[in-house]
Amino acid sequence: MRLIMMGPPGAGKGTQAKYVADHFGIPAISTGDIFRANVSQGTELGVEAQRYMDAGEYVPDEITNKMVRNRIDEPDAEPGFLLDGYPRTLAQVEELDGMIRFTGHSLDAVVVLTVDPEELVQRLMQRAETEGRADDTEDVVRRRQEVYAEQTEPLIEVYRERGILVELDGVGEVDEVTKRIFAALDDIPQ
Ligand code: B4P
Numbered sequence: 001m002r003l004i005m006m007g008p009p010g011a012g013k014g015t016q017a018k019y020v021a022d023h024f025g026i027p028a029i030s031t032g033d034i035f036r037a038n039v040s041q042g043t044e045l046g047v048e049a050q051r052y053m054d055a056g057e058y059v060p061d062e063i064t065n066k067m068v069r070n071r072i073d074e075p076d077a078e079p080g081f082l083l084d085g086y087p088r089t090l091a092q093v094e095e096l097d098g099m100i101r102f103t104g105h106s107l108d109a110v111v112v113l114t115v116d117p118e119e120l121v122q123r124l125m126q127r128a129e130t131e132g133r134a135d136d137t138e139d140v141v142r143r144r145q146e147v148y149a150e151q152t153e154p155l156i157e158v159y160r161e162r163g164i165l166v167e168l169d170g171v172g173e174v175d176e177v178t179k180r181i182f183a184a185l186d187d188i189p190q
Contacts, residue, residue, distance in 0.1 A: 001185075004086070008117070009120065010127075020185070032085045058089065058151065069099055
């Protein structure tokens with residue numbers, strides 16, 4: 001399986017990605033998590049990424065694409081993978097198309113979780129209290145929502161036209177949403 005998990009900030013991508021990846025026995029590759037790991041280790045990539053993340057902006061495509069390419073090249077991703085938070089721009093879609101074409105496979109599905117904007121802000125404000133992520137302040141969350149609407153929402157139409165879009169309601173208990181995703185993906189031939 002080669003899957004993408006999409007949705008606005010706070011929709012539950014990262015939360016669901018782990019369950020879905022385990023279900024299909026593939027690695028969940030989260031660009032946000034890889035950036036955060038680099039930030040906490042103080043790597044060159046982390047120092048560069050942090051200034052964009054803290055402002056709610058996307059990390060430049062060249063940096064993100066190279067990072068994903070290296071990760072997908074690892075042996076555990078050979079049977080398949082779930083991308084959480086990538087692609088987020090049209091340039092990243094093109095880059096990913098090239099990477100997947102090179103492997104001789106194709107994308108199986110793009111899951112988009114939809115959640116009302118006010119609930120999204122509430123979820124992230126709650127996470128700010130428990131996890132203290134630097135980009136979960138109200139101003140930065142609003143900016144992340146704008147950037148998503150400008151740069152990532154157009155990707156939904158691209159994948160809809162390809163006939164691989166799976167749009168699902170992301171509201172409800174976490175395990176209810178997981179069941180919805182499994183029900184939709186289990187019908188897709190592998
Ligand atoms: P991400 O880490 O992807 O941040 P995110 O959009 O907030 O998603 P996340 O997975 O953390 O949250 P989730 O929706 O699961 O990216 C962070 C930053 O990294 C970006 O802003 C950007 O700067 C950079 N970046 C990452 N990828 C990039 C790319 N491809 N190109 C350029 N830059 C990139 O969950 C949010 C909260 O909701 C959690 O607290 C969770 O507990 C809660 N929640 C989940 N499901 C719920 C439910 N059903 N009910 C109630 N709460 C729920």
